Amino acid sequence: MEWIQTPCQLLSLDRLTLTLANTAVRARLSLDMSTGSVARCFTHALRTASDWAAPVASSSRLLSPARAMPTRAFAGGQRILGHACACCRGQKRAYSSYPTERPGAGAFAPRRKRTIMDFNSLKKKKVPVTMLTAHDYPSARFIESIAPPAPAPGAVPAPAGSSSSAAPRGIDIALVGDSLAMVACGYPSTNYLTLDEMLYHCRSVARGCTTSFLVADLPFGSFSASIEDGVRAAVRLIQEGHMDAVKIEGGPEIVPLIRRLTEVGIPVMAHVGLTPQRQAALSGYRVQGKTVSSAVKVWEDACAVQDAGAFAVVLEAVPSKLAAWVTERLRIPTIGIGAGAGCDGQVLVQLDMLGVDSDLGAGGKGPRFLKKYADVGERAREAVRSYVDEVRRREFPTEGEHTYPIEDKAWEGFLEAVKETEREA
Numbered sequence: 001m002e003w004i005q006t007p008c009q010l011l012s013l014d015r016l017t018l019t020l021a022n023t024a025v026r027a028r029l030s031l032d033m034s035t036g037s038v039a040r041c042f043t044h045a046l047r048t049a050s051d052w053a054a055p056v057a058s059s060s061r062l063l064s065p066a067r068a069m070p071t072r073a074f075a076g077g078q079r080i081l082g083h084a085c086a087c088c089r090g091q092k093r094a095y096s097s098y099p100t101e102r103p104g105a106g107a108f109a110p111r112r113k114r115t116i117m118d119f120n121s122l123k124k125k126k127v128p129v130t131m132l133t134a135h136d137y138p139s140a141r142f143i144e145s146i147a148p149p150a151p152a153p154g155a156v157p158a159p160a161g162s163s164s165s166a167a168p169r170g171i172d173i174a175l176v177g178d179s180l181a182m183v184a185c186g187y188p189s190t191n192y193l194t195l196d197e198m199l200y201h202c203r204s205v206a207r208g209c210t211t212s213f214l215v216a217d218l219p220f221g222s223f224s225a226s227i228e229d230g231v232r233a234a235v236r237l238i239q240e241g242h243m244d245a246v247k248i249e250g251g252p253e254i255v256p257l258i259r260r261l262t263e264v265g266i267p268v269m270a271h272v273g274l275t276p277q278r279q280a281a282l283s284g285y286r287v288q289g290k291t292v293s294s295a296v297k298v299w300e301d302a303c304a305v306q307d308a309g310a311f312a313v314v315l316e317a318v319p320s321k322l323a324a325w326v327t328e329r330l331r332i333p334t335i336g337i338g339a340g341a342g343c344d345g346q347v348l349v350q351l352d353m354l355g356v357d358s359d360l361g362a363g364g365k366g367p368r369f370l371k372k373y374a375d376v377g378e379r380a381r382e383a384v385r386s387y388v389d390e391v392r393r394r395e396f397p398t399e400g401e402h403t404y405p406i407e408d409k410a411w412e413g414f415l416e417a418v419k420e421t422e423r424e425a
């Protein structure tokens with residue numbers, strides 16, 4: 001089997017994540033630079049020592065001798081080949097099947113890749129799950145960069161969610177939401193976004209975010225005509241978009257698709273309440289579940305998607321009382337947006353909460369649920385204004401600080417060399 005090395009990313013000096021791919025499988029593994037062993041492999045397709053031999057050999061060739069640090073990690077090649085990272089210790093892969101147990105917590109570093117088991121375990125412990133959108137490489141890197149660092153070699157890592165306030169856990173789930181249609185592409189609604197456009201954004205996010213669980217929306221229309229359409233679209237999000245799971249808006253009408261995807265091993269996050277892909281049919285972005293029949297529908301939709309196999313469900317713009325009631329009764333975690341603190345987790349659009357002027361955040365207004373944690377838009381405007389002023393005043397670039405020198409001797413030689421042509425010009 002011929003292995004091809006795809007871009008290899010050095011995340012920090014003590015942790016290296018490699019992405020290896022061939023036509024059949026894509027593997028990501030994280031190496032502990034201090035011990036040269038596999039800290040975590042993000043694929044379960046490669047289980048045996050011989051499975052690893054080819055990719056590790058090809059990456060060794062690629063990494064040495066140009067990159068001295070990464071090469072050190074391969075000094076213990078045997079350890080890599082015979083590795084026993086937590087995910088490969090005979091565990092079953094966790095799909096949308098409500099696994100309730102998680103393996104020995106001590107086996108995990110605090111910032112290994114998040115899994116569905118973690119979300120179930122967090123729900124059980126009543127520790128909120130954090131989710132935030134990422135629409136491109138920088139916003140994904142931003143999420144990755146706030147994750148707590150890996151522990152010192154030999155340290156006994158704390159189990160995920162063991163401490164809710166002392167140690168920040170970073171963002172558990174990065175969502176490539178179709179809100180990117182409006183936020184990143186300037187479309188008037190999420191329904192303009194095509195599957196190909198979504199895939200382009202997914203690939204960029206996956207390159208920047210290696211430890212959060214990656215979820216992408218199935219765009220409007222990509223699953224409407226048939227279950228087969230939905231399966232093909234979801235497979236593309238996993239295979240070409242490099243996502244871990246898909247999110248689908250809807251209730252009982254998407255149950256057959258959730259069932260099918262769960263059967264083939266694609267985890268599904270459901271989305272009920274205010275479903276933006278139906279904003280025209282719902283006569284706008286309106287809070288759902290405020291009347292008896294609407295509240296019953298939210299509850300029944302949530303039950304239907306859970307029973308179909310969804311591993312989690314987004315509750316958008318529903319009364320907090322209803323969301324808390326539903327959360328208490330569902331086995332799967334609920335992720336709220338405009339649904340109150342009684343949910344098992346929260347999600348916001350990154351540019352909204354940063355206070356960048358997004359489609360919803362512009363002009364200081366926005367939905368009630370939106371909290372701006374910063375005013376990045378105003379800071380960015382101030383910066384651009386300063387740049388414009390300094391350029392006009394010739395204060396930027398500053399001589400010596402932002403410029404490259406030429407030695408006097410070279411300069412005099414240059415003037416001598418161009419004497420003739422200078423006169424002609």
Ligand SMILES: Nc1nc(=O)c2c([nH]1)NC[C@@H]1CN(c3ccc(C(=O)N[C@@H](CCC(=O)O)C(=O)O)cc3)CN21
Nearest residue numbers: 179182183276285286287349352358359360367368369
């Ligand atoms: N930047 C951004 N953030 C989002 O959260 C987001 C998008 N874009 N685009 C897609 C959908 C649209 N979303 C929206 C848009 C508007 C409201 C809104 O205006 N809500 C009213 C409710 C009015 C009512 O029914 O009482 C509010 O005042 O909160 C809610 C969600 C959420 N999604």
Ligand SMILES: CC(C)C(=O)C(=O)O
Nearest residue numbers: 133177178179337347
């Ligand atoms: C706001 C979240 C839940 C979403 O669906 C999106 O970003 O598209």
